[in-house]
Amino acid sequence: MKLSCSQFELNTALQLVSRAVSNRPTHPVLANVLLAADEVTGKLRLTGFDLSLGIQTSIPASIESSGAITLPAKLFGEIVSKLSNDSPLLLTTDESCQQVELTSKSSTYQVRGMLADDFPDLPLVESGTSLKLNPLLLSSAIKSTLFASSTDDAKQLLTGVNLTFDGYGIESAATDGHRLAVLNLTNILCNSKDNDIASEIDKFSITLPSKSLREVEKFLSTCDINQPINFFIDKGQVVFISVDDIITIRALEGSYPNYSQLLPETFENVLEFDRKEFIASLERIAVLADQHNNVIKVTTDSTANLIKISTDAQDIGTGFESLPISFKGESFQIAFNVRYLLDGLKVIDSNFIKLSCNAPTTPAVFSPVDSDSNFTYLVMPIQIRN
Amino acid sequence: MKLSCSQFELNTALQLVSRAVSNRPTHPVLANVLLAADEVTGKLRLTGFDLSLGIQTSIPASIESSGAITLPAKLFGEIVSKLSNDSPLLLTTDESCQQVELTSKSSTYQVRGMLADDFPDLPLVESGTSLKLNPLLLSSAIKSTLFASSTDDAKQLLTGVNLTFDGYGIESAATDGHRLAVLNLTNILCNSKDNDIASEIDKFSITLPSKSLREVEKFLSTCDINQPINFFIDKGQVVFISVDDIITIRALEGSYPNYSQLLPETFENVLEFDRKEFIASLERIAVLADQHNNVIKVTTDSTANLIKISTDAQDIGTGFESLPISFKGESFQIAFNVRYLLDGLKVIDSNFIKLSCNAPTTPAVFSPVDSDSNFTYLVMPIQIRN
Numbered sequence: 001m002k003l004s005c006s007q008f009e010l011n012t013a014l015q016l017v018s019r020a021v022s023n024r025p026t027h028p029v030l031a032n033v034l035l036a037a038d039e040v041t042g043k044l045r046l047t048g049f050d051l052s053l054g055i056q057t058s059i060p061a062s063i064e065s066s067g068a069i070t071l072p073a074k075l076f077g078e079i080v081s082k083l084s085n086d087s088p089l090l091l092t093t094d095e096s097c098q099q100v101e102l103t104s105k106s107s108t109y110q111v112r113g114m115l116a117d118d119f120p121d122l123p124l125v126e127s128g129t130s131l132k133l134n135p136l137l138l139s140s141a142i143k144s145t146l147f148a149s150s151t152d153d154a155k156q157l158l159t160g161v162n163l164t165f166d167g168y169g170i171e172s173a174a175t176d177g178h179r180l181a182v183l184n185l186t187n188i189l190c191n192s193k194d195n196d197i198a199s200e201i202d203k204f205s206i207t208l209p210s211k212s213l214r215e216v217e218k219f220l221s222t223c224d225i226n227q228p229i230n231f232f233i234d235k236g237q238v239v240f241i242s243v244d245d246i247i248t249i250r251a252l253e254g255s256y257p258n259y260s261q262l263l264p265e266t267f268e269n270v271l272e273f274d275r276k277e278f279i280a281s282l283e284r285i286a287v288l289a290d291q292h293n294n295v296i297k298v299t300t301d302s303t304a305n306l307i308k309i310s311t312d313a314q315d316i317g318t319g320f321e322s323l324p325i326s327f328k329g330e331s332f333q334i335a336f337n338v339r340y341l342l343d344g345l346k347v348i349d350s351n352f353i354k355l356s357c358n359a360p361t362t363p364a365v366f367s368p369v370d371s372d373s374n375f376t377y378l379v380m381p382i383q384i385r386n
Numbered sequence: 387m388k389l390s391c392s393q394f395e396l397n398t399a400l401q402l403v404s405r406a407v408s409n410r411p412t413h414p415v416l417a418n419v420l421l422a423a424d425e426v427t428g429k430l431r432l433t434g435f436d437l438s439l440g441i442q443t444s445i446p447a448s449i450e451s452s453g454a455i456t457l458p459a460k461l462f463g464e465i466v467s468k469l470s471n472d473s474p475l476l477l478t479t480d481e482s483c484q485q486v487e488l489t490s491k492s493s494t495y496q497v498r499g500m501l502a503d504d505f506p507d508l509p510l511v512e513s514g515t516s517l518k519l520n521p522l523l524l525s526s527a528i529k530s531t532l533f534a535s536s537t538d539d540a541k542q543l544l545t546g547v548n549l550t551f552d553g554y555g556i557e558s559a560a561t562d563g564h565r566l567a568v569l570n571l572t573n574i575l576c577n578s579k580d581n582d583i584a585s586e587i588d589k590f591s592i593t594l595p596s597k598s599l600r601e602v603e604k605f606l607s608t609c610d611i612n613q614p615i616n617f618f619i620d621k622g623q624v625v626f627i628s629v630d631d632i633i634t635i636r637a638l639e640g641s642y643p644n645y646s647q648l649l650p651e652t653f654e655n656v657l658e659f660d661r662k663e664f665i666a667s668l669e670r671i672a673v674l675a676d677q678h679n680n681v682i683k684v685t686t687d688s689t690a691n692l693i694k695i696s697t698d699a700q701d702i703g704t705g706f707e708s709l710p711i712s713f714k715g716e717s718f719q720i721a722f723n724v725r726y727l728l729d730g731l732k733v734i735d736s737n738f739i740k741l742s743c744n745a746p747t748t749p750a751v752f753s754p755v756d757s758d759s760n761f762t763y764l765v766m767p768i769q770i771r772n
Contacts, residue, residue, distance in 0.1 A: 108706040283468055287465050318495070
């Protein structure tokens with residue numbers, strides 16, 4: 001392999017594919033990125049893969065001879081990032097294809113790598129169900145639900161986000177057993193206007209690991225929002241393709257819990273309040289609540305049209321906040337983990353929020369008011385002794 | 387104690403004095419800040435003190451009744467920082483003076499504290515030697531040398547910065563045994579023009595803990611640069627006073643090593659090179675050097691007027707950088723810890739740097755070229771086997 005390319009383009013590509021390189025690789029070669037140069041296409045292809053998440057991209061290069069090598073992602077990426085961007089980089093592998101020489105201006109670096117053959121193949125499914133997705137809405141589907149997934153590896157499927165496609169839209173859902181976030185997007189499919197295509201696709205549901213989706217979300221934030229993302233799904237594997245960039249994710253195995261049955265059908269109490277004011281009050285009271293057990297009590301007073309939020313951190317202190325509300329129902333008291341409330345309220349994009357609940361021991365639901373977004377955030381209250 | 391004050395001013399004052407509150411206090415009351423309100427002066431005084439570093443400031447307040455209390459620095463500071471800044475804060479202590487009620491708009495917080503009497507007195511020396519210092523130059527004296535002090539608590543005096551006053555200026559020095567940074571400032575004294583004052587002051591030397599000086603430096607960056615800092619020194623204690631703010635530091639005990647004897651008087655080899663280019667080369671090569679033992683070799687070639695920098699990280703890779711120099715002397719090779727070089731070169735403020743050295747085993751000295759700054763950075767080379 002012998003080629004020259006731009007420092008800026010190589011650096012950007014290395015930063016991108018390195019997101020799929022594990023910090024604790026299960027095999028030495030997985031700490032590396034794969035570089036493959038092809039004289040015919042004039043492209044240098046880079047790949048990072050942790051066996052679950054894979055990212056591949058290509059950059060233009062002047063290729064004198066084709067070839068491939070794997071190089072330590074962190075070390076090689078750091079050296080390239082610090083090289084001058086006003087002269088081209090020259091990359092040459094040695095005869096054994098296990099070492100590269102990197103030259104730029106007055107800098108020369110030799111970096112030891114491993115054979116390209118040792119690098120596992122990326123599972124590039126381009127068959128099975130195929131959809132064209134709006135990148136902005138896909139990003140929103142991930143961001144609005146991902147936070148509610150579990151960070152406890154023992155919870156398996158609950159460490160992921162469940163995506164359900166019904167032929168016309170996508171429902172994204174995540175739960176850790178204490179709270180559940182669901183976003184329903186009907187206009188995410190760029191090819192859904194063509195009813196023939198939509199009706200040809202079977203309903204399916206897949207659960208993708210949150211850790212990988214976090215990288216997809218970062219990737220989407222750099223994409224052209226007018227360019228649909230091609231989405232392929234087959235045999236427990238999904239692939240996102242955007243121009244030169246490919247992301248593959250291995251789905252989590254098993255069937256996701258039927259979360260829709262958790263959502264109450266009717267509510268006795270419905271409160272409406274200003275989202276930003278509620279968040280500001282919760283952030284203040286959380287300082288004290290965090291000192292004890294994160295519990296805050298929400299008390300309504302139907303005569304005053306006020307909500308009272310309080311916490312008692314025993315020997316440390318107590319806090320009270322009051323907030324005007326519009327309210328239908330009887331006076332009641334309900335307690336929550338303040339961190340769960342803050343997580344969910346921060347992803348809702350409306351000015352006003354609705355809190356719907358029944359008894360202080362049954363699920364409460366937060367949802368936006370006057371918004372196009374079809375978002376539901378269910379939180380289990382905390383049982384309190386008075 | 388009963389008073390009202392501005393959220394913004396209380397928050398700023400709490401942030402400042404909290405810098406002197408230890409994260410691991412040796413006594414519970416040292417996790418608190420002292421608040422003392424005085425009806426007569428109309429001021430609320432705040433104090434943080436970790437027994438070594440003390441910071442005190444005052445803010446205006448409408449005081450209904452005088453009094454004092456100590457409150458947990460972190461918790462109280464966090465609540466105040468999150469309160470609305472468009473309405474005044476009301477602070478009221480209870481009868482026992484161990485709890486405060488904080489009210490702002492629709493928020494009410496009760497925070498448990500401890501008696502003001504339990505808080506140790508700040509050692510406010512305002513006798514002894516007294517100087518007026520230029521805040522900008524004092525900041526520079528700290529910043530240019532502090533990095534070379536030791537972070538190993540067992541090294542006692544070497545964990546500090548030594549300040550020597552000779553009647554007309556200040557010399558600031560720090561060493562960890564491997565490198566030494568010295569900055570000589572002749573114009574730091576705002577009262578040095580008055581020769582009578584200068585000659586009345588005896589020569590003295592004091593070593594202040596780097597940890598405390600780091601806070602002084604942060605403090606100086608917010609000061610009015612036209613307002614001299616009053617500096618008092620007496621009985622192993624120094625006090626910095628700027629308008630309403632007071633910082634006290636307990637000096638380290640013992641006599642600082644006579645570092646001036648370490649500086650060679652003559653040099654066989656003197657090299658001059660561009661500082662930014664040298665730093666950029668070192669930062670690249672450091673990526674590889676850090677993988678092994680941080681060692682880089684500097685080789686001069688008197689015929690080519692080039693300096694070569696190289697590192698060999700054994701099984702990982704090798705790196706070479708070359709840099710044009712102006713050079714007087716024989717060709718030679720010398721090795722350094724790359725991190726020591728980078729630390730020192732980053733605080734030098736000239737475009738060109740001079741490296742003066744003799745044998746590859748005797749101290750090398752870096753100093754600015756064409757600069758008013760009287761800065762010397764001595765680094766012990768690393769002995770290498772060829």
